[in-house]
Amino acid sequence: MKAKKTIRIGNGQGFWGDSMDAPVHMVEDGPLDFLGLDYLAEVTMSIMQKLKGRDPRAGYATDFIEIMERILPAMKRKGVRLLANAGGVNPQACRNALFAAARSSGVKKLRVGTVQGDDILPDLPGLVKKGVLLHNMDDNRPVTDIMDRILSANVYLPTTGMVDALDRGAEVVLTGRCTDPGLTLAPMVHTFGWAWDDWDRLAAGTVAGHIIECGAQCTGGNFSRWWEIKGWDRIGFPLVEVAPDGTFVVTKHAGSGGLVSVDTIAEQLVYEMGNPRAYITPDVVADFTSVKIEPAGRNRVRVSGIKGAPATDSYKVSMSYxxxxxxxxxxxxxxxxxxxxxxxxxxxxxxxxxxxxxxxxxxxxxxxxxxxxxxxxxxxxxxxxxxxxxxxxxxxxxxxxxxxxxxxxxxxxxxxxxxxxxxxxxxxxxxxxxxxxxxxxxxxxxxxxxxxxxx
Amino acid sequence: MKVPLYRLAHARSGDKGDGSNVGRLAYNQDCYEIMRQQVTPAAVRRHFRGIVRGRVERFAVPNLLGFNFLLHNSLGGGGSASLKNDAQGKTHGMALLLMEVDVPPRFPLPKVGSAGALAPAGQLQEPSRRSRVTQGRRRSAGRKT
Missing domain, CATH: 3.30.70 (Alpha-Beta Plaits)
Structure with a gap:
């Protein structure tokens, strides 16, 4: 077992195109151990693949580089480690650009872990030959129906790769297609040494990630009772304070705008949800009907009781054509x-x-x-x-x-x-x-x- | 007494492929019970008749006093294939909150405050019952022309 203290994990980007200032505030305006930046909506991979087709050095979230140039010095100073799926369809090019940005921001040393293996576009012909037909989950058609029109094909990778990179000392973990909650789960598994069959804790970390993965959407953004929200112009992004047992408090930095309440968290829990009893990730199957949410002070909400079930034997692939x-x-x-x-x-x-x-x-x-x-x-x-x-x-x-x-x-x-x-x-x-x-x-x-x- | 769902619940929606999901959360157990009885998949399908082309599934999330609805085939192809202004179903949550439900006389409506634009219950305009099918509506059904 590793360190047994509470860790603080924040989110500074909910999608490619989100606030350019939020990550800066997350690093500078309060204590933080890990910061996750989520760039990959479903549609993003196909856009990136198109960009890469035009320029082999493109195909990643360029916003990320600009942001890193601004936050790297403060990250280094405060010891904040960062995880981002900014690599898109070209994590190597993203890593090169990151090193250049680090140099220009005056950072001399930086250890970066790059997690890949999600891009199966080159493997598709071989897979089909082997009889892996990647049937469409909605209408069961075989992938051979669209073979000549496929733009991108990416597997939602398990969180093990990100944890491995953190274990090996990465200050920045860069990935292609990982799950959004994985950016939050990985620091927990790394810090607390949770086992990969500790389903309840893996589910807890996944739920935490689900809550904060869309940035300000759990801190007052998109909230039904919008008239209760104050300070829209300085809305805080979310962070979780996680205990070694997997219970956590959702909050935001003091002094920021927005609202963290039982209702803002509950709304985000049901966002993009399918079957609430089976939220399937590569790591675990989380049961959202087991989640207990309660107030824990001003702009603080405690989440506990989360149950998980063993992971399935397949990964989800997202293809665009x-x-x-x-x-x-x-x-x-x-x-x-x-x-x-x-x-x-x-x-x-x-x-x-x-x-x-x-x-x-x-x-x-x-x-x-x-x-x-x-x-x-x-x-x-x-x-x-x-x-x-x-x-x-x-x-x-x-x-x-x-x-x-x-x-x-x-x-x-x-x-x-x-x-x-x-x-x-x-x-x-x-x-x-x-x-x-x-x-x-x-x-x-x-x-x-x-x-x-x-x- | 008929009241819009936003007096009883809050909601959030997003996309799920070519469908959307609407999670709707009651303000208390009584509101949850009214929704359990009246906000059925069939009623939601009727409410969304201008938007949903597929089936409607409902899942209970009792710990959050809520239900999650999957509105299949409601985004006109979804993602970047859709011709819809709201191709991601971002507004479907608010749309569901406009659905009307029957509450007993003197039902204690939760005090959740309101924006100036939302009229208090009782002062709400009775929605028109006449057919609202227009040329625009038929066009926007996304059928082949």
């Missing part, structure tokens, strides 16, 4: 009669395209301010002094999709009065990307942990 082209255009309609005029514009636009011989696999018309979010739930009678018309198409034919983009601006002069908001040129076709979730037997995946030192 090219699925035609899409385009979206917008126009703003002023009142009076904004909605009625928006509908005339929509009818004119689709009619003109049809007359010109263009029909599409999929089209969509939305009236922002009227029905784009709560269609069929909120009536159109709602007062609409102005409306944004949003029209979209999707089709395998790129030229057809681009032709659609030519049809928006003419409505300014050939539609009803009060049409505006057309800026930025004709909308262009962009590649539509779909997802392919699948399972892969664990024994077919090889983890690769590399330690490298900046000297």
């Amino acid at each position: 090219r699925d035609g082209y899409k385009s979206t255009g917008q126009l703003t309609l002023s009142g009076p009669d904004a909605l009625a005029k928006a509908k005339i514009c929509a009818r004119a636009l689709w009619g003109r395209l049809r007359r010109a011989g263009f029909t599409y696999q999929q089209t969509r018309t939305e009236y922002l301010g009227v029905n784009s979010c709560h269609e069929g739930i909120v009536g159109e009678e709602a007062l609409t002094p102005e409306v944004v018309l949003r029209v979209s198409v999707k089709d395998p034919d790129r030229d057809k999709v681009n032709r659609f983009g030519c049809e928006i601006a003419p409505l300014v002069t050939s539609g009803p009065p009060g049409v505006t908001g057309f800026a930025g040129g004709r909308p262009k076709a962009t590649e539509a990307i779909s997802f392919w979730p699948a399972l892969i037997p664990k024994e077919l995946v090889r983890l690769d942990v590399r330690m490298e030192d900046l000297n």
Whole structure:
């Protein structure tokens, strides 16, 4: 058994595009032992794979490098260790950029552990040959249906690799596709020496990670009773104070804005949840119906009682594939009669395209301010002094999709009065990307942990 | 007495592939019981008829006085394949809170405060029952044209 003290693990990024200042505040504004930065939403891997296709040195979260340049000196000074899945589809390039950033921020020594093995894109033909067909978890189609269109294929790696890197002294652990909660679980397993079959504790660490992985979403962001939140402009990011038995307190740095309450934590617990009794990660199956949440002081919530069950024998694979082209255009309609005029514009636009011989696999018309979010739930009678018309198409034919983009601006002069908001040129076709979730037997995946030192 | 669910519960939603999940948490045991009886998968499917194209699953999370709903096929393809403005179901939680439930007369509604925009119970406008099918609605169903 290792040290038996409480450790503080924070989150400073919930996704690629999150606050650039949050990690700085997390490191500088209070005590912290570990900081996790989560960059990888499902869609992110495919974007990164595209970037890498254009430039072999790209394909990782570039925000991360800029942030590290700012926080590395303070991290070193305070002894904060960091875990990030910023590596995306190119962890090696990310590591190189990190070393460069460290040098330019005046850091002389840095030990970085890079965890890889998630990218199985090159292995797909071999796997298929072996009869591993990576059936789509939603509709059971074999992966051979989309073989020539696959953009990315990444396994959600177990947390063992990150723990290994920490055990070997990594100050920064860089990964590709790991699970989001793993960034929080890894420091616990490393510090407390939990066994990989200590299911309840692994589940507790996983729940802790689930709560803080979306950054400020558990500290007041996205909270139903938003009117209770104070200090939006300096909203604090979350951290957990974890005891060796796996119980933990969720809190945030003193002086920051936002709110940590039983309700803000409970809301985040149910975020992106499937079956609450079986939250499956590569490490454990956590039972969210066992979680006990109670107040533990101002902006402090204690979480305990968590039960876990043995991990499954497969890993989840997230693949993305090219699925035609899409385009979206917008126009703003002023009142009076904004909605009625928006509908005339929509009818004119689709009619003109049809007359010109263009029909599409999929089209969509939305009236922002009227029905784009709560269609069929909120009536159109709602007062609409102005409306944004949003029209979209999707089709395998790129030229057809681009032709659609030519049809928006003419409505300014050939539609009803009060049409505006057309800026930025004709909308262009962009590649539509779909997802392919699948399972892969664990024994077919090889983890690769590399330690490298900046000297 | 009919009240919107936001008087009884709070919620959060996000995406799950081409579906969304809405976790909804009651403010107390009485509110939980009303939701257990009235906010059934069928009722939720009806409420989301303009949005959900698949089935609705409900899981109880009694320790949080809540239910988790999976709204299958509700994102128009999901992720970056979707043509929807809300391609990730971020607004589905608030949408569910607009659902109306029946509470007994003098039911003690939890005092959770409110924003200025939310009218107190009783002053809520009765939603219109007439058909709201419009050309825009049919278009936005994401069907082939």
